[in-house]
Amino acid sequence: MAASDARRPRVLMVNHVGEISGAENSLLTLVRHLDPARFQVAAAAPLGPLASELAELGVPVSAMPALRLARPRNPWQAAGTWLRLRRWAAKLSVAAQELGCDLVAANSLTAGLAAAIGVRRLPLVWHARDLRAPERTVRWLIPRATRIVAISACVADALTAAHPAARERTALVYNGVDTARFHANRPAAQVRAELGLPDDAPVIGSVGQLVPWKRQDLFIEAAARIIAQIPRAWFLIVGADLFGEHRDYVAELRALAASLSLGERAVFTGFREDIASVMAVMDLLLHAAADEPLGRVVMEAMSLGVPCIAADACGPAEIIEDGVSGILTPPGDAEAMAARAVELLGRPAGVARMGEAARRRITEAFSAERMARLTEDVYEEALARGER
Numbered sequence: 001m002a003a004s005d006a007r008r009p010r011v012l013m014v015n016h017v018g019e020i021s022g023a024e025n026s027l028l029t030l031v032r033h034l035d036p037a038r039f040q041v042a043a044a045a046p047l048g049p050l051a052s053e054l055a056e057l058g059v060p061v062s063a064m065p066a067l068r069l070a071r072p073r074n075p076w077q078a079a080g081t082w083l084r085l086r087r088w089a090a091k092l093s094v095a096a097q098e099l100g101c102d103l104v105a106a107n108s109l110t111a112g113l114a115a116a117i118g119v120r121r122l123p124l125v126w127h128a129r130d131l132r133a134p135e136r137t138v139r140w141l142i143p144r145a146t147r148i149v150a151i152s153a154c155v156a157d158a159l160t161a162a163h164p165a166a167r168e169r170t171a172l173v174y175n176g177v178d179t180a181r182f183h184a185n186r187p188a189a190q191v192r193a194e195l196g197l198p199d200d201a202p203v204i205g206s207v208g209q210l211v212p213w214k215r216q217d218l219f220i221e222a223a224a225r226i227i228a229q230i231p232r233a234w235f236l237i238v239g240a241d242l243f244g245e246h247r248d249y250v251a252e253l254r255a256l257a258a259s260l261s262l263g264e265r266a267v268f269t270g271f272r273e274d275i276a277s278v279m280a281v282m283d284l285l286l287h288a289a290a291d292e293p294l295g296r297v298v299m300e301a302m303s304l305g306v307p308c309i310a311a312d313a314c315g316p317a318e319i320i321e322d323g324v325s326g327i328l329t330p331p332g333d334a335e336a337m338a339a340r341a342v343e344l345l346g347r348p349a350g351v352a353r354m355g356e357a358a359r360r361r362i363t364e365a366f367s368a369e370r371m372a373r374l375t376e377d378v379y380e381e382a383l384a385r386g387e388r
């Protein structure tokens with residue numbers, strides 16, 4: 001260990017799954033931007049894409065089993081869940097010790113629970129990224145976290161509503177987009193050809209896990225209304241049922257697209273590794289989720305200059321300045337989304353102006369550097385407190 005290492009606290013980043021979605025992309029962005037003069041980083045996560053990316057960044061990773069905790073339906077299941085959590089927490093405690101960590105940063109509620117149970121001797125920062133978490137669990141964890149990083153005002157408000165102790169220990173730190181890294185690295189013509197999109201067709205996209213709360217059903221309903229006005233339009237439904245828990249929903253989405261006669265115009269792309277290149281061929285992104293904690297995909301599309309139309313609620317309503325850097329429509333209203341999309345696409349200069357404002361909004365308010373500096377401050381406060 002270099003002499004200076006002794007003075008730089010080591011943060012243990014804890015994630016409960018190995019797949020990469022919004023929370024993990026935010027974690028990777030943070031790790032890439034944390035000041036190495038202020039912090040060293042280690043991680044505890046299941047083997048998989050996240051662990052591989054962390055290892056590539058030179059982060060020592062302690063391999064954990066995956067820990068997906070379904071809401072127990074009976075006392076037997078509850079006991080089984082509790083046992084798995086306890087085992088995971090014990091393993092995490094060993095990892096924290098072996099890696100010589102000074103602080104635990106839990107990247108999810110599940111990771112936070114395990115850290116609160118297993119690593120009592122270290123300060124705990126919980127990155128709260130969820131709006132649909134079980135309230136009892138949230139209430140339990142809040143007073144046990146030294147500091148909490150909420151990814152949006154709407155998440156911070158939900159925490160305070162769940163437990164008054166959240167107010168004094170929560171800091172609002174928006175996720176950041178690494179604009180230097182997040183850009184198309186494949187030619188648009190190649191991506192279009194691969195997806196079967198004609199060169200000059202307007203493309204409207206939705207990006208996100210195929211899970212019911214993301215409301216791709218509303219996207220498809222909006223698509224049917226848009227195509228009635230813009231017959232040349234094509235639609236991309238990008239993303240997958242990452243954990244295989246929503247097969248019925250995916251089947252319903254396909255059936256809905258068929259019943260609305262979208263045919264080949266609704267392209268289900270599955271999960272795309274080259275997500276920036278796929279977003280870059282879109283003229284517009286529609287995001288219909290009404291309880292989106294922040295909406296990384298909205299920020300990413302905006303950073304590429306792709307305007308977004310999103311439900312006027314929670315995270316997207318904090319990101320988008322309505323009518324300037326994007327458009328907000330009433331939650332659950334496919335008709336309004338479609339009408340605004342048709343109106344905007346009819347004014348190419350308006351699309352370009354909004355795309356430029358969107359790009360500026362992300363660089364100015366949602367940069368990776370800003371996220372990293374503010375998060376470092378929270379980590380330092382937690383270390384200074386030294387206890388929970």
Ligand code: UDP
Nearest residue numbers: 021022023025209239271272275295296297
């Ligand atoms: N994503 C991706 N490929 C896909 C779909 C999504 O790489 O096919 C990425 C997307 O770029 C974003 C993340 O997955 O960084 C999804 O983040 P978001 O916070 O919007 O959703 P969630 O974490 O709730 O799934």
